[in-house]
Amino acid sequence: MPNLVEIRNLHFAYGERPILSELTMDFPRGKVIAVMGGSGSGKTTVLRLIGGQLLPQAGNVVVDGQVVSEMDTKALYRMRRKMGMLFQHGALFTDMSVFDNVAFPLREHTDLPEQLIHDLVLMKLQAVGLRNAAQLKPAEISGGMARRVALARAIALDPQLIMYDEPFAGLDPISMGMTANLIRKLNDALGSTTILVSHDVHESFLIADYVYFLSNGKVVAQGTPAEMMASTDPYVKQFVHAEPDGPVPFHYPGKSLAADLGLGEGK
Numbered sequence: 187m188p189n190l191v192e193i194r195n196l197h198f199a200y201g202e203r204p205i206l207s208e209l210t211m212d213f214p215r216g217k218v219i220a221v222m223g224g225s226g227s228g229k230t231t232v233l234r235l236i237g238g239q240l241l242p243q244a245g246n247v248v249v250d251g252q253v254v255s256e257m258d259t260k261a262l263y264r265m266r267r268k269m270g271m272l273f274q275h276g277a278l279f280t281d282m283s284v285f286d287n288v289a290f291p292l293r294e295h296t297d298l299p300e301q302l303i304h305d306l307v308l309m310k311l312q313a314v315g316l317r318n319a320a321q322l323k324p325a326e327i328s329g330g331m332a333r334r335v336a337l338a339r340a341i342a343l344d345p346q347l348i349m350y351d352e353p354f355a356g357l358d359p360i361s362m363g364m365t366a367n368l369i370r371k372l373n374d375a376l377g378s379t380t381i382l383v384s385h386d387v388h389e390s391f392l393i394a395d396y397v398y399f400l401s402n403g404k405v406v407a408q409g410t411p412a413e414m415m416a417s418t419d420p421y422v423k424q425f426v427h428a429e430p431d432g433p434v435p436f437h438y439p440g441k442s443l444a445a446d447l448g449l450g451e452g453k
């Protein structure tokens with residue numbers, strides 16, 4: 187199967203509230219795929235469905251040929267071991283050194299001897315340029331460095347699939363560029379597949395092979411970054427060129443301000 191992950195005709199609702207509908211997406215092996223869209227468009231929900239933390243009401247998520255909703259607990263656990271995740275605000279353990287943070291998944295999920303864990307951790311830290319920071323505590327390094335440590339931790343088990351949720355959030359431009367390059371380099375070095383949830387167009391387009399745009403729980407546009415840059419679709423244009431006005435409304439849907447102020451106009 188050329189795709190490591192496939193989503194087919196998926197519907198998902200939180201209780202009564204529909205979040206994703208008729209969602210079909212492909213995540214080909216070896217590629218970096220960006221999932222973009224405005225706040226609340228359902229991007230994080232897609233990651234949770236792929237990780238099996240949420241189950242769809244209809245349709246399927248297939249990971250490495252297996253339907254996630256049909257997996258038993260053991261199979262789910264096996265699958266998750268092959269996934270590295272870097273969550274939004276994915277914090278480091280503050281009372282542990284950089285070294286111990288990266289060693290954590292190895293100690294938790296494997297029976298490898300401590301000497302081997304030591305070497306593996308140093309290799310991961312070397313890959314993110316922080317081998318010499320191994321003994322520092324998270325409070326002693328910058329925000330950009332902390333993000334790189336979190337990256338090293340996410341790839342500690344050499345995952346087949348790496349999922350990042352807003353990895354650039356809160357970073358300065360230099361750290362952002364560095365993190366983006368690392369995401370691409372780590373994907374290629376590990377021969378893995380990367381799903382990158384972000385609303386940062388510049389960084390995502392630099393490293394992604396393919397881009398999906400979500401709006402209101404649906405794919406509204408997809409293609410290579412170059413295709414998206416050239417797109418005349420109003421949604422894509424608004425997003426790519428950061429235009430404040432367009433198909434994406436600024437206001438959360440509901441009553442009009444006039445109605446709320448009791449001015450009687452509309453609802």
Ligand SMILES: Nc1ncnc2c1ncn2[C@@H]1O[C@H](COP(=O)(O)OP(=O)(O)OP(=O)(O)O)[C@@H](O)[C@H]1O
Pocket residue numbers: 200205223224225226227228229230231232
């Ligand atoms: N546990 C939950 N229960 C009910 N609704 C939820 C829950 N988690 C998220 N939602 C809603 O689902 C919608 C999609 O959320 P999701 O986090 O997937 O969006 P997102 O595209 O990742 O947004 P952002 O970029 O702001 O993180 C939002 O409207 C959110 O309010």
